[in-house]
Amino acid sequence: MKDIAMKALYTLISLFVILNYGLLLTGTMARVRAKVQGRIGQPVYQPYIDILKNNFLRTSIYHGVMFFLGPVFRLAGGLGTYLFIPVIFGSTIFSNFAFSGDLLLVMYFIFFGQLGMALGAGQSGHPYSPIGVSRGLAQMTAFELPFALAVISIASQYGTLSITGIVAAQQGGILNWVAFTNPLAMVAGMISFLGMSMDNPFSIVLAPQEIPIGPPTEMNAGFLGMLQTNRAIFNGAKLVLFMNLFFGGAGNLLVMVVKTFLLYFYVVFVGASFPRFRPDQSIRFFLGIPTLIGIAAVVLQMV
Amino acid sequence: MDNDSNNKEQLDEIRKQLTLANNDVREGEQAYFCDARPVVVEPYRGILERFANWARSESLWILGFGTGCGAIELRPLMTSRYDMYRFGIQPRPTPRQAGVFVIGGYASVKTMKRIVRSYEQMQGPKFVVGLGSCTINGGMYWDSYNTINRLDHYIPVDVYIAGCMPRPEALLAGFNALKAKIRAGECDGMNKYAQNFDWYKANQKQIIKHWEMPDYNW
Numbered sequence: 001m002k003d004i005a006m007k008a009l010y011t012l013i014s015l016f017v018i019l020n021y022g023l024l025l026t027g028t029m030a031r032v033r034a035k036v037q038g039r040i041g042q043p044v045y046q047p048y049i050d051i052l053k054n055n056f057l058r059t060s061i062y063h064g065v066m067f068f069l070g071p072v073f074r075l076a077g078g079l080g081t082y083l084f085i086p087v088i089f090g091s092t093i094f095s096n097f098a099f100s101g102d103l104l105l106v107m108y109f110i111f112f113g114q115l116g117m118a119l120g121a122g123q124s125g126h127p128y129s130p131i132g133v134s135r136g137l138a139q140m141t142a143f144e145l146p147f148a149l150a151v152i153s154i155a156s157q158y159g160t161l162s163i164t165g166i167v168a169a170q171q172g173g174i175l176n177w178v179a180f181t182n183p184l185a186m187v188a189g190m191i192s193f194l195g196m197s198m199d200n201p202f203s204i205v206l207a208p209q210e211i212p213i214g215p216p217t218e219m220n221a222g223f224l225g226m227l228q229t230n231r232a233i234f235n236g237a238k239l240v241l242f243m244n245l246f247f248g249g250a251g252n253l254l255v256m257v258v259k260t261f262l263l264y265f266y267v268v269f270v271g272a273s274f275p276r277f278r279p280d281q282s283i284r285f286f287l288g289i290p291t292l293i294g295i296a297a298v299v300l301q302m303v
Numbered sequence: 304m305d306n307d308s309n310n311k312e313q314l315d316e317i318r319k320q321l322t323l324a325n326n327d328v329r330e331g332e333q334a335y336f337c338d339a340r341p342v343v344v345e346p347y348r349g350i351l352e353r354f355a356n357w358a359r360s361e362s363l364w365i366l367g368f369g370t371g372c373g374a375i376e377l378r379p380l381m382t383s384r385y386d387m388y389r390f391g392i393q394p395r396p397t398p399r400q401a402g403v404f405v406i407g408g409y410a411s412v413k414t415m416k417r418i419v420r421s422y423e424q425m426q427g428p429k430f431v432v433g434l435g436s437c438t439i440n441g442g443m444y445w446d447s448y449n450t451i452n453r454l455d456h457y458i459p460v461d462v463y464i465a466g467c468m469p470r471p472e473a474l475l476a477g478f479n480a481l482k483a484k485i486r487a488g489e490c491d492g493m494n495k496y497a498q499n500f501d502w503y504k505a506n507q508k509q510i511i512k513h514w515e516m517p518d519y520n521w
Contacts, residue, residue: 034386038383039383039386042388050362052358053359056355056358058427059493061399212396217399219399
């Protein structure tokens, strides 16, 4: 009993850290994008003010029970993803609820939030919401394929589905990282990571100029605040997951910050360099070369 | 028995006063729309409201709806030359999420209907910036058959930026004035609209002939 209580306390601390780190990272990257465009950009702490403002709004409108549950499911998806990923290798506080089959559960949770949001957005009744949702789910199904293949390849390489086990196997120097021992899996995984981050060229879901803002078109005030909070946590969770899978995990917070920053920077770098795909282009892209690379990664591990 | 029917009539009368008639909605569609009137929401008290006002002033989300020619002056604000993001101002594509409505110059009667609709869909506290002389007194469209002259007869306005056109610098100055007003707690257009709802609605219906929407767009 005491163990569980301590673990819950540690997880709350870890959650607090990743929430703030996610928000600061979002703010920093907005400034990086601004620099690319020759602007000064918003303050680093702008995401905090936006969330505060949204929660301080005096009125809020809702469209039914599912509309309430949409953002809740999304947040549950974000939290679920994060809570089963060990953040710092060998740390008690930041190991969260990692267990032997956590990788499968995490992959499920990445999908879960989107499905919940689809229900909530559907009940809002706005025509742009289902368009965004259908785009999101289609793209998600497409990039899950190379990602799943990369995961299968790594799992068969190390014979484990535990993230802690995969990180443990990569210890002992840069050359032990999956990025070097299984480069094809890393390439397939990192390409699907671009899709998962929904930045350009895969920003077809929110597509601000096209379908105003996709699924959250009708989300307002506290609902939007919740979605923004989830975005920070989910971003952090994804970055930590990919760092663990391909880049040897992290032994302490500083290494985690450096590695995840560079990972996010890669997404922003690609996003600032390329325009947006159309939905059909995006889906064809993922089902093409990245999937072939993923299959090659699996086949190479099997033979 | 008489007493009962009298009471019932009185209750019906009160109910009628509390709800909106929605007479102009297409027949058979009234059930789809909310008939509640907007209500006054009291602000928080003391330091909490001051803190909330600070947060509201530092995060102004403009509704991306160019209602007139003046909207052309909004675009340069996003570019590197003016960069409104550094003041916490950013565009937002949907009225549900936006907090600031910039009326870009003249408002024709046709646009006015959409302005009312978008304004009512925004969540409070919401702020309106009248951009250009046309929103103040009609400007060069003063005697036009198809534009309104005074914007604040139709929706509450917090800040006017005079000029034809005001340059982006003037807009930034206007936004900073709006921020100062919000921080001082003087921007309560949302409650003003709820308090004087009948007056605003009468003015709007006077110019908008084909209403065909609910009386209040929740």
